[in-house]
Amino acid sequence: xxxxxxxxxxxxxxxxxxxxxxxxxxxxxxxxxxxxxxxxxxxxxxxxxxxxxxxxxxxxxxxxxxxxxxxxxxxxxx
Numbered sequence: 001x002x003x004x005x006x007x008x009x010x011x012x013x014x015x016x017x018x019x020x021x022x023x024x025x026x027x028x029x030x031x032x033x034x035x036x037x038x039x040x041x042x043x044x045x046x047x048x049x050x051x052x053x054x055x056x057x058x059x060x061x062x063x064x065x066x067x068x069x070x071x072x073x074x075x076x077x078x
Contacts, residue, residue: 014064
């Protein structure tokens with residue numbers, strides 16, 4: 001706990017890269033996807049959003065729900 005200032009964090013979903021969106025959409029439609037590619041893209045997206053939050057001065061970054069497919073499927077109408 002900081003006694004100097006209020007620590008910041010982020011809660012909620014952050015935009016996903018187009019490739020990750022495409023993989024989630026294809027899977028939601030029942031199309032075959034490369035699961036290893038999905039893992040790689042998801043991990044890369046998570047690293048990217050964490051780094052952007054750090055650059056923005058967020059003290060406790062989140063994963064931006066990059067790997068949370070359920071929210072993607074519900075909001076995409078897929």
